[in-house]
Amino acid sequence: MSHAISMTVNGRSVSATVESRTLLTEFLRDNLRLTGTHVGCDTSQCGACTVHVNGKSVKSCTMLAVQCDGAEVLTIEGLANGEDLHPMQKAFNDHHGLQCGFCTPGMVMSALEVADNNSDPSDEDIAKGLAGNYCRCTGYENIYRAVKAGAKAMGS
Amino acid sequence: MYNFDYEKAASADDAVKAAGGSDDVMFLAGGMTLIPTLKLRLTQPEKVVDVGGIGDMKGISVSGDTVTIGAATTHADVAGSDDVKKAIPALAKLASLIGDQQVRNRGTIGGSIANADPAADYPAAVVGLGATVKTNKREIAGDDFFTAMFETALEPGELITSVSFPVPEKADYQKLANPASGYAMVGVMVAKTKDGVRVGVTGAGPSAFRASAIEDALGSDFSSDAAKGVTMSSDDLNNDLHATAEYRASCISTLAARAVKAIG
Ligand SMILES: Cc1cc2nc3c(=O)[nH]c(=O)nc-3n(C[C@H](O)[C@H](O)[C@H](O)COP(=O)(O)OP(=O)(O)OC[C@H]3O[C@@H](n4cnc5c(N)ncnc54)[C@H](O)[C@@H]3O)c2cc1C
Ligand code: FES
Ligand code: FES
Numbered sequence: 294m295s296h297a298i299s300m301t302v303n304g305r306s307v308s309a310t311v312e313s314r315t316l317l318t319e320f321l322r323d324n325l326r327l328t329g330t331h332v333g334c335d336t337s338q339c340g341a342c343t344v345h346v347n348g349k350s351v352k353s354c355t356m357l358a359v360q361c362d363g364a365e366v367l368t369i370e371g372l373a374n375g376e377d378l379h380p381m382q383k384a385f386n387d388h389h390g391l392q393c394g395f396c397t398p399g400m401v402m403s404a405l406e407v408a409d410n411n412s413d414p415s416d417e418d419i420a421k422g423l424a425g426n427y428c429r430c431t432g433y434e435n436i437y438r439a440v441k442a443g444a445k446a447m448g449s
Numbered sequence: 450m451y452n453f454d455y456e457k458a459a460s461a462d463d464a465v466k467a468a469g470g471s472d473d474v475m476f477l478a479g480g481m482t483l484i485p486t487l488k489l490r491l492t493q494p495e496k497v498v499d500v501g502g503i504g505d506m507k508g509i510s511v512s513g514d515t516v517t518i519g520a521a522t523t524h525a526d527v528a529g530s531d532d533v534k535k536a537i538p539a540l541a542k543l544a545s546l547i548g549d550q551q552v553r554n555r556g557t558i559g560g561s562i563a564n565a566d567p568a569a570d571y572p573a574a575v576v577g578l579g580a581t582v583k584t585n586k587r588e589i590a591g592d593d594f595f596t597a598m599f600e601t602a603l604e605p606g607e608l609i610t611s612v613s614f615p616v617p618e619k620a621d622y623q624k625l626a627n628p629a630s631g632y633a634m635v636g637v638m639v640a641k642t643k644d645g646v647r648v649g650v651t652g653a654g655p656s657a658f659r660a661s662a663i664e665d666a667l668g669s670d671f672s673s674d675a676a677k678g679v680t681m682s683s684d685d686l687n688n689d690l691h692a693t694a695e696y697r698a699s700c701i702s703t704l705a706a707r708a709v710k711a712i713g
């Protein structure tokens with residue numbers, strides 16, 4: 294069974310025909326070639342695939358594309374303004390909040406929700422907000438620094 | 450993932466009609482359990498009926514001494530609700546401890562209890578607070594809802610529309626989370642109500658149950674020492690790589706004691 298769907302992705306209207314089983318990650322990566330959204334697991338645990346749907350962070354590997362018919366989707370590609378990085382991206386860069394970078398798109402998308410709720414998050418707020426995002430490289434220390442700085446920059 | 454038919458229901462009636470009482474049709478709410486299960490090919494419905502967009506099944510209302518939560522209300526909405534925080538703070542706390550932010554943004558109370566995972570959190574509240582589960586055709590008492598591991602009193606095609614919680618005098622939820630999955634190794638809801646003390650336990654057994662020995666002890670002496678003093682039997686408790694049945698039995702008393710202490 295296939296479905297004609299349309300949604301807004303990073304401010305752009307897109308339409309396509311997808312099967313019922315097409316995941317949002319597959320739609321973003323394969324149909325739209327937005328490969329910044331990563332897939333790190335098949336158990337909905339790692340958070341590398343995190344994007345925002347209607348303003349909330351979700352694991353795009355655990356949503357069907359057809360469920361997003363009519364939705365507003367924001368991916369990591371939608372953050373920078375040309376060459377100008379989003380303040381949260383800049384903070385990850387400044388504070389070396391990444392090593393291999395595989396988890397980073399998901400980390401940044403989850404960090405944005407942390408910052409939306411609190412412009413001065415504590416370590417505990419960040420630990421809670423990023424509980425659904427795994428990093429196998431950094432040991433998280435620099436990610437915490439980056440999220441704090443990014444949240445502050447976004448709040449100012 | 451095998452393909453399936455997908456239908457988005459506009460109302461609870463539409464959803465029930467689309468499911469047609471069939472075993473081969475499954476409701477989809479937040480998808481936080483169903484989609485991973487489909488990906489792993491552990492289940493293979495012919496059709497999935499999406500109930501996540503049904504407005505009437507979303508939202509929280511408080512009337513008198515009852516909090517009613519629509520089945521398609523997300524964990525994040527329950528955790529963040531000022532009404533729930535005021536009426537039953539233990540329920541908002543429980544919802545805030547489920548999984549992670551992304552899971553809480555999608556997962557729903559109806560999906561959680563329909564799934565009846567032995568390690569899920571909400572079952573402790575359904576049993577511990579004495580909730581009533583409303584479906585398209587009847588009301589099911591919380592005590593009768595969970596029947597076995599991943600089994601409930603629901604019939605094929607029966608749709609949960611809301612869950613009502615009577616407001617207790619005081620309550621607290623304590624959870625020992627599995628450090629890897631975040632699910633409850635053991636979770637205990639202790640509620641002091643006008644009809645006595647209720648203690649709902651999840652994670653420890655094949656399905657949520659009431660710890661009547663602790664209820665009795667707390668009924669005569671509502672103190673953390675009284676809860677801690679009860680030795681729970683480990684018969685029929687879960688025994689797996691995460692914890693032995695004996696360890697879980699001991700955790701029930703410890704967590705109940707912590708809940709009593711938090712209630713004060
Ligand atoms: C990484 C991760 C961590 C998690 N951690 C926890 C945790 O710590 N504690 C916890 O409790 N849970 C946890 N969960 C599970 C989560 O709470 C799910 O939200 C919940 O189990 C299912 O809710 P859902 O709305 O996503 O349901 P779905 O996945 O959409 O559906 C689950 C089942 O319920 C049925 N169903 C859905 N809605 C209804 C309805 N209204 N009437 C009848 N049947 C219905 C479906 O047919 C399906 O069989 C976790 C999940 C993930 C992915
Ligand atoms: S790819 Fe791991 S949670 Fe989505
Ligand atoms: S930077 Fe490598 S997984 Fe996080």
